[in-house]
Amino acid sequence: MGRNFSNWYDFLMNPLEKRKFNMIRKELLANATGNVLELGSGTGVNFPFYKAAEKVTAVEPSEHMIKHSLSKIKQAFVPIEVVQASAEELPYEDSSFDTVVATLVFCTIPNPEKAVMEMKRVCKPGGKILLFEHVKMENRILASLQDLLTPIWKKICDGCCLNRKTLELLESHQLKITKVQKYYGDLFVYVECQNQS
Structure with a gap:
Protein backbone atom coordinates (compact mmCIF):
# COMPACT_ATOMS: atom_id res chain seq x y z
CA MET A 1 0.00 0.00 0.00
CA GLY A 2 1.15 3.50 -0.77
CA ARG A 3 2.16 5.99 1.88
CA ASN A 4 -0.61 8.44 0.97
CA PHE A 5 -3.37 5.84 1.20
CA SER A 6 -2.18 4.63 4.59
CA ASN A 7 -2.04 8.24 5.85
CA TRP A 8 -5.69 8.84 4.93
CA TYR A 9 -7.20 5.40 5.57
CA ASP A 10 -8.40 5.88 9.17
CA PHE A 11 -9.77 9.36 8.42
CA LEU A 12 -11.74 8.14 5.40
CA MET A 13 -13.11 5.08 7.20
CA ASN A 14 -14.00 6.87 10.43
CA PRO A 15 -17.65 7.70 9.55
CA LEU A 16 -18.40 4.03 8.73
CA GLU A 17 -16.44 2.80 11.73
CA LYS A 18 -18.39 5.00 14.16
CA ARG A 19 -21.76 4.31 12.56
CA GLY A 34 -6.76 -18.89 21.63
CA ASN A 35 -3.78 -18.20 19.38
CA VAL A 36 -5.12 -15.80 16.72
CA LEU A 37 -3.81 -14.82 13.28
CA GLU A 38 -5.12 -11.65 11.66
CA LEU A 39 -4.60 -11.24 7.91
CA GLY A 40 -4.03 -7.74 6.56
CA SER A 41 -4.15 -5.92 9.88
CA GLY A 42 -3.79 -2.52 8.18
CA THR A 57 -0.20 -12.33 15.39
CA ALA A 58 -1.10 -9.65 12.84
CA VAL A 59 0.33 -9.94 9.33
CA GLU A 60 0.38 -6.94 7.01
CA PRO A 61 2.31 -6.54 3.74
CA SER A 62 2.52 -2.73 3.82
CA GLU A 63 5.25 -1.14 5.91
CA HIS A 64 3.30 2.14 5.81
CA MET A 65 0.20 0.50 7.31
CA ILE A 66 2.33 -1.24 9.94
CA LYS A 67 3.77 2.11 11.08
CA HIS A 68 0.24 3.45 11.55
CA SER A 69 -0.81 0.35 13.49
CA LEU A 70 1.91 0.43 16.15
CA SER A 71 0.20 3.09 18.28
CA LYS A 72 -2.96 0.94 18.46
CA ILE A 73 -1.04 -1.92 20.09
CA LYS A 74 -1.04 0.24 23.24
CA GLN A 75 -4.87 0.13 23.21
CA ALA A 76 -4.96 -3.68 23.07
CA PHE A 77 -6.03 -5.94 25.93
CA VAL A 78 -3.97 -8.90 24.67
CA PRO A 79 -0.41 -9.30 23.37
CA ILE A 80 -0.12 -8.36 19.69
CA GLU A 81 2.80 -8.99 17.37
CA VAL A 82 2.83 -7.33 13.92
CA VAL A 83 4.72 -9.13 11.15
CA GLN A 84 5.32 -7.90 7.61
CA ALA A 85 4.06 -10.73 5.39
CA SER A 86 1.48 -11.43 2.69
CA ALA A 87 -1.67 -13.50 3.11
CA GLU A 88 -0.67 -15.64 0.13
CA GLU A 89 2.61 -16.76 1.71
CA LEU A 90 2.19 -17.05 5.47
CA PRO A 91 5.45 -17.80 7.30
CA TYR A 92 3.85 -20.27 9.73
CA GLU A 93 3.62 -24.03 10.19
CA ASP A 94 0.47 -25.96 9.37
CA SER A 95 -2.22 -25.89 12.08
CA SER A 96 -0.54 -23.07 14.04
CA PHE A 97 -3.61 -21.00 14.97
CA ASP A 98 -6.92 -21.55 16.77
CA THR A 99 -8.60 -18.63 14.97
CA VAL A 100 -7.88 -16.75 11.74
CA VAL A 101 -9.39 -13.29 11.21
CA ALA A 102 -9.74 -11.14 8.09
CA THR A 103 -11.65 -7.85 8.01
CA LEU A 104 -12.01 -5.72 4.87
CA VAL A 105 -8.89 -7.29 3.40
CA PHE A 106 -9.95 -9.85 0.80
CA CYS A 107 -10.88 -7.01 -1.54
CA THR A 108 -7.21 -6.04 -1.87
CA ILE A 109 -5.36 -9.38 -1.72
CA PRO A 110 -3.88 -9.94 -5.21
CA ASN A 111 -4.54 -13.70 -5.13
CA PRO A 112 -7.53 -14.33 -2.84
CA GLU A 113 -7.77 -18.03 -3.70
CA LYS A 114 -4.20 -18.64 -2.55
CA ALA A 115 -4.92 -16.62 0.60
CA VAL A 116 -7.89 -18.86 1.47
CA MET A 117 -5.73 -21.94 0.98
CA GLU A 118 -3.06 -20.47 3.27
CA MET A 119 -5.65 -19.44 5.81
CA LYS A 120 -6.97 -23.03 5.93
CA ARG A 121 -3.45 -24.44 6.12
CA VAL A 122 -2.37 -22.47 9.20
CA CYS A 123 -5.72 -22.83 11.01
CA LYS A 124 -6.07 -25.90 13.22
CA PRO A 125 -8.63 -28.54 12.17
CA GLY A 126 -11.90 -27.49 13.79
CA GLY A 127 -10.53 -23.98 14.27
CA LYS A 128 -12.44 -20.78 13.52
CA ILE A 129 -12.13 -18.49 10.51
CA LEU A 130 -13.86 -15.12 10.99
CA LEU A 131 -14.39 -12.54 8.26
CA PHE A 132 -16.02 -9.18 7.72
CA GLU A 133 -15.78 -8.18 4.06
CA HIS A 134 -17.44 -6.16 1.33
CA VAL A 135 -18.50 -8.30 -1.61
CA LYS A 136 -20.20 -8.28 -4.99
CA MET A 137 -23.90 -7.60 -4.48
CA GLU A 138 -26.71 -9.92 -5.60
CA ASN A 139 -28.73 -7.18 -7.31
CA ARG A 140 -27.78 -7.40 -10.99
CA ILE A 141 -27.79 -3.65 -11.59
CA LEU A 142 -25.69 -2.87 -8.52
CA ALA A 143 -23.35 -5.79 -9.27
CA SER A 144 -22.85 -4.46 -12.81
CA LEU A 145 -22.09 -1.04 -11.37
CA GLN A 146 -19.48 -2.61 -9.10
CA ASP A 147 -17.90 -4.33 -12.11
CA LEU A 148 -17.88 -1.03 -14.00
CA LEU A 149 -16.33 0.96 -11.15
CA THR A 150 -13.74 -1.59 -9.99
CA PRO A 151 -10.91 -0.67 -12.44
CA ILE A 152 -11.08 3.01 -11.40
CA TRP A 153 -11.66 2.18 -7.72
CA LYS A 154 -8.59 -0.08 -7.68
CA LYS A 155 -6.40 2.83 -8.77
CA ILE A 156 -7.89 5.27 -6.27
CA CYS A 157 -8.02 2.86 -3.31
CA ASP A 158 -4.72 1.05 -3.64
CA GLY A 159 -5.94 -2.18 -5.24
CA CYS A 160 -9.37 -2.51 -3.61
CA CYS A 161 -11.81 -4.53 -5.76
CA LEU A 162 -15.51 -3.79 -5.32
CA ASN A 163 -16.68 -7.03 -6.95
CA ARG A 164 -15.03 -9.90 -5.10
CA LYS A 165 -17.18 -13.00 -4.49
CA THR A 166 -15.57 -13.84 -1.16
CA LEU A 167 -18.43 -15.91 0.26
CA GLU A 168 -18.43 -18.14 -2.83
CA LEU A 169 -14.66 -18.45 -2.55
CA LEU A 170 -14.93 -19.72 1.03
CA GLU A 171 -17.62 -22.22 0.06
CA SER A 172 -15.52 -23.51 -2.86
CA CYS A 193 -16.52 -20.56 9.46
CA GLN A 194 -15.10 -23.77 10.84
CA ASN A 195 -11.97 -25.24 9.27
CA GLN A 196 -12.81 -28.83 8.36
CA SER A 197 -9.38 -29.80 6.96
Missing part, protein backbone atom coordinates in the same frame (compact mmCIF):
# COMPACT_ATOMS: atom_id res chain seq x y z
CA LYS A 20 -21.68 0.52 12.26
CA PHE A 21 -18.32 -1.14 11.74
CA ASN A 22 -17.08 -0.85 15.34
CA MET A 23 -20.14 -2.79 16.51
CA ILE A 24 -19.58 -5.47 13.85
CA ARG A 25 -15.88 -5.78 14.69
CA LYS A 26 -16.67 -6.07 18.40
CA GLU A 27 -19.14 -8.92 17.79
CA LEU A 28 -16.86 -10.74 15.35
CA LEU A 29 -13.68 -10.48 17.41
CA ALA A 30 -15.39 -11.63 20.62
CA ASN A 31 -15.24 -15.05 18.92
CA ALA A 32 -11.49 -14.86 18.25
CA THR A 33 -10.06 -17.17 20.89
CA THR A 43 -3.75 0.37 10.62
CA GLY A 44 -4.59 -1.91 13.55
CA VAL A 45 -8.24 -0.93 13.84
CA ASN A 46 -9.11 -4.39 15.23
CA PHE A 47 -6.46 -4.42 17.96
CA PRO A 48 -8.58 -2.85 20.76
CA PHE A 49 -11.43 -5.33 20.10
CA TYR A 50 -9.55 -8.52 20.92
CA LYS A 51 -10.61 -9.53 24.42
CA ALA A 52 -10.84 -13.37 24.39
CA ALA A 53 -7.61 -14.15 22.51
CA GLU A 54 -4.46 -15.34 24.25
CA LYS A 55 -2.23 -13.71 21.65
CA VAL A 56 -2.70 -12.08 18.23
CA HIS A 173 -12.75 -24.46 -0.41
CA GLN A 174 -15.07 -26.57 1.76
CA LEU A 175 -15.07 -24.26 4.74
CA LYS A 176 -18.08 -24.98 6.94
CA ILE A 177 -19.93 -21.66 7.13
CA THR A 178 -21.78 -21.52 10.43
CA LYS A 179 -23.06 -17.94 10.39
CA VAL A 180 -23.60 -15.18 7.82
CA GLN A 181 -24.97 -11.72 8.51
CA LYS A 182 -25.43 -9.12 5.79
CA TYR A 183 -25.23 -5.35 6.16
CA TYR A 184 -26.12 -2.43 3.91
CA GLY A 185 -28.25 -4.75 1.82
CA ASP A 186 -25.71 -7.42 1.01
CA LEU A 187 -22.71 -5.19 0.33
CA PHE A 188 -20.95 -6.26 3.55
CA VAL A 189 -20.94 -9.76 5.03
CA TYR A 190 -20.02 -11.05 8.48
CA VAL A 191 -18.96 -14.69 8.24
CA GLU A 192 -18.07 -17.34 10.80
Whole structure:
Protein backbone atom coordinates (compact mmCIF):
# COMPACT_ATOMS: atom_id res chain seq x y z
CA MET A 1 0.00 0.00 0.00
CA GLY A 2 1.15 3.50 -0.77
CA ARG A 3 2.16 5.99 1.88
CA ASN A 4 -0.61 8.44 0.97
CA PHE A 5 -3.37 5.84 1.20
CA SER A 6 -2.18 4.63 4.59
CA ASN A 7 -2.04 8.24 5.85
CA TRP A 8 -5.69 8.84 4.93
CA TYR A 9 -7.20 5.40 5.57
CA ASP A 10 -8.40 5.88 9.17
CA PHE A 11 -9.77 9.36 8.42
CA LEU A 12 -11.74 8.14 5.40
CA MET A 13 -13.11 5.08 7.20
CA ASN A 14 -14.00 6.87 10.43
CA PRO A 15 -17.65 7.70 9.55
CA LEU A 16 -18.40 4.03 8.73
CA GLU A 17 -16.44 2.80 11.73
CA LYS A 18 -18.39 5.00 14.16
CA ARG A 19 -21.76 4.31 12.56
CA LYS A 20 -21.68 0.52 12.26
CA PHE A 21 -18.32 -1.14 11.74
CA ASN A 22 -17.08 -0.85 15.34
CA MET A 23 -20.14 -2.79 16.51
CA ILE A 24 -19.58 -5.47 13.85
CA ARG A 25 -15.88 -5.78 14.69
CA LYS A 26 -16.67 -6.07 18.40
CA GLU A 27 -19.14 -8.92 17.79
CA LEU A 28 -16.86 -10.74 15.35
CA LEU A 29 -13.68 -10.48 17.41
CA ALA A 30 -15.39 -11.63 20.62
CA ASN A 31 -15.24 -15.05 18.92
CA ALA A 32 -11.49 -14.86 18.25
CA THR A 33 -10.06 -17.17 20.89
CA GLY A 34 -6.76 -18.89 21.63
CA ASN A 35 -3.78 -18.20 19.38
CA VAL A 36 -5.12 -15.80 16.72
CA LEU A 37 -3.81 -14.82 13.28
CA GLU A 38 -5.12 -11.65 11.66
CA LEU A 39 -4.60 -11.24 7.91
CA GLY A 40 -4.03 -7.74 6.56
CA SER A 41 -4.15 -5.92 9.88
CA GLY A 42 -3.79 -2.52 8.18
CA THR A 43 -3.75 0.37 10.62
CA GLY A 44 -4.59 -1.91 13.55
CA VAL A 45 -8.24 -0.93 13.84
CA ASN A 46 -9.11 -4.39 15.23
CA PHE A 47 -6.46 -4.42 17.96
CA PRO A 48 -8.58 -2.85 20.76
CA PHE A 49 -11.43 -5.33 20.10
CA TYR A 50 -9.55 -8.52 20.92
CA LYS A 51 -10.61 -9.53 24.42
CA ALA A 52 -10.84 -13.37 24.39
CA ALA A 53 -7.61 -14.15 22.51
CA GLU A 54 -4.46 -15.34 24.25
CA LYS A 55 -2.23 -13.71 21.65
CA VAL A 56 -2.70 -12.08 18.23
CA THR A 57 -0.20 -12.33 15.39
CA ALA A 58 -1.10 -9.65 12.84
CA VAL A 59 0.33 -9.94 9.33
CA GLU A 60 0.38 -6.94 7.01
CA PRO A 61 2.31 -6.54 3.74
CA SER A 62 2.52 -2.73 3.82
CA GLU A 63 5.25 -1.14 5.91
CA HIS A 64 3.30 2.14 5.81
CA MET A 65 0.20 0.50 7.31
CA ILE A 66 2.33 -1.24 9.94
CA LYS A 67 3.77 2.11 11.08
CA HIS A 68 0.24 3.45 11.55
CA SER A 69 -0.81 0.35 13.49
CA LEU A 70 1.91 0.43 16.15
CA SER A 71 0.20 3.09 18.28
CA LYS A 72 -2.96 0.94 18.46
CA ILE A 73 -1.04 -1.92 20.09
CA LYS A 74 -1.04 0.24 23.24
CA GLN A 75 -4.87 0.13 23.21
CA ALA A 76 -4.96 -3.68 23.07
CA PHE A 77 -6.03 -5.94 25.93
CA VAL A 78 -3.97 -8.90 24.67
CA PRO A 79 -0.41 -9.30 23.37
CA ILE A 80 -0.12 -8.36 19.69
CA GLU A 81 2.80 -8.99 17.37
CA VAL A 82 2.83 -7.33 13.92
CA VAL A 83 4.72 -9.13 11.15
CA GLN A 84 5.32 -7.90 7.61
CA ALA A 85 4.06 -10.73 5.39
CA SER A 86 1.48 -11.43 2.69
CA ALA A 87 -1.67 -13.50 3.11
CA GLU A 88 -0.67 -15.64 0.13
CA GLU A 89 2.61 -16.76 1.71
CA LEU A 90 2.19 -17.05 5.47
CA PRO A 91 5.45 -17.80 7.30
CA TYR A 92 3.85 -20.27 9.73
CA GLU A 93 3.62 -24.03 10.19
CA ASP A 94 0.47 -25.96 9.37
CA SER A 95 -2.22 -25.89 12.08
CA SER A 96 -0.54 -23.07 14.04
CA PHE A 97 -3.61 -21.00 14.97
CA ASP A 98 -6.92 -21.55 16.77
CA THR A 99 -8.60 -18.63 14.97
CA VAL A 100 -7.88 -16.75 11.74
CA VAL A 101 -9.39 -13.29 11.21
CA ALA A 102 -9.74 -11.14 8.09
CA THR A 103 -11.65 -7.85 8.01
CA LEU A 104 -12.01 -5.72 4.87
CA VAL A 105 -8.89 -7.29 3.40
CA PHE A 106 -9.95 -9.85 0.80
CA CYS A 107 -10.88 -7.01 -1.54
CA THR A 108 -7.21 -6.04 -1.87
CA ILE A 109 -5.36 -9.38 -1.72
CA PRO A 110 -3.88 -9.94 -5.21
CA ASN A 111 -4.54 -13.70 -5.13
CA PRO A 112 -7.53 -14.33 -2.84
CA GLU A 113 -7.77 -18.03 -3.70
CA LYS A 114 -4.20 -18.64 -2.55
CA ALA A 115 -4.92 -16.62 0.60
CA VAL A 116 -7.89 -18.86 1.47
CA MET A 117 -5.73 -21.94 0.98
CA GLU A 118 -3.06 -20.47 3.27
CA MET A 119 -5.65 -19.44 5.81
CA LYS A 120 -6.97 -23.03 5.93
CA ARG A 121 -3.45 -24.44 6.12
CA VAL A 122 -2.37 -22.47 9.20
CA CYS A 123 -5.72 -22.83 11.01
CA LYS A 124 -6.07 -25.90 13.22
CA PRO A 125 -8.63 -28.54 12.17
CA GLY A 126 -11.90 -27.49 13.79
CA GLY A 127 -10.53 -23.98 14.27
CA LYS A 128 -12.44 -20.78 13.52
CA ILE A 129 -12.13 -18.49 10.51
CA LEU A 130 -13.86 -15.12 10.99
CA LEU A 131 -14.39 -12.54 8.26
CA PHE A 132 -16.02 -9.18 7.72
CA GLU A 133 -15.78 -8.18 4.06
CA HIS A 134 -17.44 -6.16 1.33
CA VAL A 135 -18.50 -8.30 -1.61
CA LYS A 136 -20.20 -8.28 -4.99
CA MET A 137 -23.90 -7.60 -4.48
CA GLU A 138 -26.71 -9.92 -5.60
CA ASN A 139 -28.73 -7.18 -7.31
CA ARG A 140 -27.78 -7.40 -10.99
CA ILE A 141 -27.79 -3.65 -11.59
CA LEU A 142 -25.69 -2.87 -8.52
CA ALA A 143 -23.35 -5.79 -9.27
CA SER A 144 -22.85 -4.46 -12.81
CA LEU A 145 -22.09 -1.04 -11.37
CA GLN A 146 -19.48 -2.61 -9.10
CA ASP A 147 -17.90 -4.33 -12.11
CA LEU A 148 -17.88 -1.03 -14.00
CA LEU A 149 -16.33 0.96 -11.15
CA THR A 150 -13.74 -1.59 -9.99
CA PRO A 151 -10.91 -0.67 -12.44
CA ILE A 152 -11.08 3.01 -11.40
CA TRP A 153 -11.66 2.18 -7.72
CA LYS A 154 -8.59 -0.08 -7.68
CA LYS A 155 -6.40 2.83 -8.77
CA ILE A 156 -7.89 5.27 -6.27
CA CYS A 157 -8.02 2.86 -3.31
CA ASP A 158 -4.72 1.05 -3.64
CA GLY A 159 -5.94 -2.18 -5.24
CA CYS A 160 -9.37 -2.51 -3.61
CA CYS A 161 -11.81 -4.53 -5.76
CA LEU A 162 -15.51 -3.79 -5.32
CA ASN A 163 -16.68 -7.03 -6.95
CA ARG A 164 -15.03 -9.90 -5.10
CA LYS A 165 -17.18 -13.00 -4.49
CA THR A 166 -15.57 -13.84 -1.16
CA LEU A 167 -18.43 -15.91 0.26
CA GLU A 168 -18.43 -18.14 -2.83
CA LEU A 169 -14.66 -18.45 -2.55
CA LEU A 170 -14.93 -19.72 1.03
CA GLU A 171 -17.62 -22.22 0.06
CA SER A 172 -15.52 -23.51 -2.86
CA HIS A 173 -12.75 -24.46 -0.41
CA GLN A 174 -15.07 -26.57 1.76
CA LEU A 175 -15.07 -24.26 4.74
CA LYS A 176 -18.08 -24.98 6.94
CA ILE A 177 -19.93 -21.66 7.13
CA THR A 178 -21.78 -21.52 10.43
CA LYS A 179 -23.06 -17.94 10.39
CA VAL A 180 -23.60 -15.18 7.82
CA GLN A 181 -24.97 -11.72 8.51
CA LYS A 182 -25.43 -9.12 5.79
CA TYR A 183 -25.23 -5.35 6.16
CA TYR A 184 -26.12 -2.43 3.91
CA GLY A 185 -28.25 -4.75 1.82
CA ASP A 186 -25.71 -7.42 1.01
CA LEU A 187 -22.71 -5.19 0.33
CA PHE A 188 -20.95 -6.26 3.55
CA VAL A 189 -20.94 -9.76 5.03
CA TYR A 190 -20.02 -11.05 8.48
CA VAL A 191 -18.96 -14.69 8.24
CA GLU A 192 -18.07 -17.34 10.80
CA CYS A 193 -16.52 -20.56 9.46
CA GLN A 194 -15.10 -23.77 10.84
CA ASN A 195 -11.97 -25.24 9.27
CA GLN A 196 -12.81 -28.83 8.36
CA SER A 197 -9.38 -29.80 6.96
